[in-house]
Amino acid sequence: AQKVTQAQTEISVVEKEDVTLDCVYETRDTTYYLFWYKQPPSGELVFLIRRNSFDEQNEISGRYSWNFQKSTSSFNFTITASQVVDSAVYFCALSEEGLDYGNNRLAFGKGNQVVVIP
Amino acid sequence: DTGVSQDPRHKITKRGQNVTFRCDPISEHNRLYWYRQTLGQGPEFLTYFQNEAQLEKSRLLSDRFSAERPKGSFSTLEIQRTEQGDSAMYLCASSLAGYENTNYGYTFGSGTRLTVV
Numbered sequence: 001a002q003k004v005t006q007a008q009t010e011i012s013v014v015e016k017e018d019v020t021l022d023c024v025y026e027t028r029d030t031t032y033y034l035f036w037y038k039q040p041p042s043g044e045l046v047f048l049i050r051r052n053s054f055d056e057q058n059e060i061s062g063r064y065s066w067n068f069q070k071s072t073s074s075f076n077f078t079i080t081a082s083q084v085v086d087s088a089v090y091f092c093a094l095s096e097e098g099l100d101y102g103n104n105r106l107a108f109g110k111g112n113q114v115v116v117i118p
Numbered sequence: 119d120t121g122v123s124q125d126p127r128h129k130i131t132k133r134g135q136n137v138t139f140r141c142d143p144i145s146e147h148n149r150l151y152w153y154r155q156t157l158g159q160g161p162e163f164l165t166y167f168q169n170e171a172q173l174e175k176s177r178l179l180s181d182r183f184s185a186e187r188p189k190g191s192f193s194t195l196e197i198q199r200t201e202q203g204d205s206a207m208y209l210c211a212s213s214l215a216g217y218e219n220t221n222y223g224y225t226f227g228s229g230t231r232l233t234v235v
Contacts, residue, residue, distance in 0.1 A: 004160070035223070043207065045161070045226040091160050104213075105151065105174075106224070108160030 002027055002094050006109035013082050014117050020078045021112045023092030029053075034068065034075040035093040035106065045091070051075065082116045089113050122227035124210050130233045131200055138196045139230045143212030150193050151224070152185060154178065155207040164208075167193060168215055200234045207231050 003026040013019045025034065036048040049061060051068050058067050063083075067076045079086055093106040123142040131137050143150050149168050153161035164183070165175045169190035179185075182200075187193040197204055208231075211224040 009158075037226075042228055043209075043231070044228040045209065045211075045224075047223050050223065093160075105163040105166065106153075106161070108162070110158065110160050 002096055002107035004092050004094050004107050004109035006092055006112055008112050009110070010113040010115065012115045012117060015084060016081050018078060018080050019082050019086075019114055019116075020076055021090055021092070021114070023075045023077065023109060025073050025075060025092070025094045027094060027096055029096040031096070033095045035095070036064075036066070036075075036077045037091045037093060037108075039089040039091060039111070041088070048090075049077070079114075082114075084116050084118050087114060087116045122210055122212050122225050124208075124227035124230050126230055127228065128231045128233075130235060133202060133234055134199055136196065136198045137200055137232065138194055139208055139232075140192060140194050141210030141212075141227060142192045143210070144225055145191070147212035147214055147225070148190070149213045149215050150187055151211045151213070152193070152195055153209040153211065155209055155229070156205075161207075161209055164195075197232075200232075202234045205232055205234045 005024045007022055011019055032053045034051045037045045038048055039045050049066055056068050063080045065078045089111040091111045092109045095104050095106050125140045129137055151166040152164040154164050155161040163176050164179050165185050167187040170187050182198045185195045207229040209229045210227045213224045
């Protein structure tokens with residue numbers, strides 16, 4: 001079964017500081033996908049980044065970067081030079097690719113509330 | 119295309135009443151998912167459709183819940199005899215089958231927030 005754990009609940013940072021969100025996952029599949037989503041107060045989930053299980057290369061996309069380590073089943077996410085507009089709930093999610101390429105449902109963690117203080 | 123639309127945005131109902139929510143996906147998306155999100159938790163999968171066929175239902179979906187997607191376009195989620203434990207945000211998402219795990223991924227709606235009093 002899929003499981004995603006986000007340990008921290010609320011994280012407060014002062015504007016321009018970096019913030020790192022931790023994510024640990026569990027899966028029996030060898031092929032899987034990891035995501036980070038942002039949920040602003042308006043409610044919709046906004047896709048941020050995606051990584052598949054056979055590519056551990058860490059990348060930077062603008063102010064976002066991620067650290068994917070299969071050895072520790074972790075997929076951590078960093079916002080560099082945080083801004084007030086980054087205040088939101090951030091979810092880590094896992095999708096397994098079944099043999100029949102069927103339901104690619106997402107399993108979400110509990111989320112991290114990020115508060116950026118001006 | 120304006121993305122995934124959900125209606126209503128908010129619904130307050132008395133315990134025991136029936137409620138129905140609507141989701142309009144992106145027009146070219148053939149898959150439609152329903153998730154439920156309770157306060158302080160991440161979204162949890164409820165059910166999904168490919169075109170008009172409901173292919174999977176979570177054990178979270180009790181007999182009081184029913185979902186339809188009659189013409190493979192919009193979907194409705196009905197809750198009968200609502201209970202206080204049904205209070206949650208109900209999120210709809212759509213996708214192109216097989217592309218969920220790409221950067222095109224899912225597109226989520228803004229959700230319907232249900233409060234049962």
